Amino acid sequence: MRVAVLRLGHRPERDQRVTTHVGLTARALGAEGMYLAADDAGVVTSIRDVAARWGGDFFVEHRVRWRRCIEEWKASGGCAVHLTMYGLPVQDVVGRIRASKDVLVIVGAEKVPGDVYGLADYNVAVTSQPHSEIAALAVFLDQLFEGKELGREFPGAAISIEPSPRGKKTAERDRREA
Numbered sequence: 001m002r003v004a005v006l007r008l009g010h011r012p013e014r015d016q017r018v019t020t021h022v023g024l025t026a027r028a029l030g031a032e033g034m035y036l037a038a039d040d041a042g043v044v045t046s047i048r049d050v051a052a053r054w055g056g057d058f059f060v061e062h063r064v065r066w067r068r069c070i071e072e073w074k075a076s077g078g079c080a081v082h083l084t085m086y087g088l089p090v091q092d093v094v095g096r097i098r099a100s101k102d103v104l105v106i107v108g109a110e111k112v113p114g115d116v117y118g119l120a121d122y123n124v125a126v127t128s129q130p131h132s133e134i135a136a137l138a139v140f141l142d143q144l145f146e147g148k149e150l151g152r153e154f155p156g157a158a159i160s161i162e163p164s165p166r167g168k169k170t171a172e173r174d175r176r177e178a
């Protein structure tokens with residue numbers, strides 16, 4: 001199953017940190033890339049920088065037209081899941097979503113265009129309370145992958161962490177060896 005994130009409503013003057021964290025969360029928790037429906041090369045560079053050092057092959061594309069992105073994803077047989085507190089509870093629909101070929105997870109920033117609710121195959125709530133796109137995305141991906149994403153490996157990393165009960169242990173490798 002391919003999983004990617006579509007980030008809508010990004011405002012470069014105030015959302016850079018949150019959008020970067022949406023991308024890093026998507027990468028860490030098993031998505032293969034993020035489409036950004038805004039023009040922000042700074043966010044793209046920050047996420048690519050992390051991905052280059054920490055491994056795996058996460059992609060980031062900006063200047064994406066959100067409607068076309070959703071329509072093309074669906075035309076290729078994938079399903080579109082819009083995370084919104086107004087949707088159906090994640091625990092009630094995630095089993096059906098898991099059966100899909102590919103999943104495009106749509107998250108907003110400010111108000112999401114009304115058409116997104118109709119274009120999405122599923123409008124999904126992570127509780128019916130307002131909170132954050134980063135939290136909603138993290139919980140949704142964990143539900144989708146049933147926790148298996150927590151043990152995912154990131155091949156080709158120049159830097160990785162050796163888990164330890166105390167302190168910070170890292171291993172660094174020349175990228176050419178990795």
Ligand SMILES: C[S@@+](CC[C@H](N)C(=O)[O-])C[C@H]1O[C@@H](n2cnc3c(N)ncnc32)[C@H](O)[C@@H]1O
Pocket residue numbers: 082083084085086106107108109110111112124125126127128129130131132133134136
């Ligand atoms: C800070 S919220 C802003 C929501 C905005 N006020 C609106 O009416 O669309 C930004 C994004 O977080 C996600 N989000 C927030 N709470 C959520 C929830 N309970 N379940 C699923 N997604 C949520 C949605 O993707 C939303 O577009």
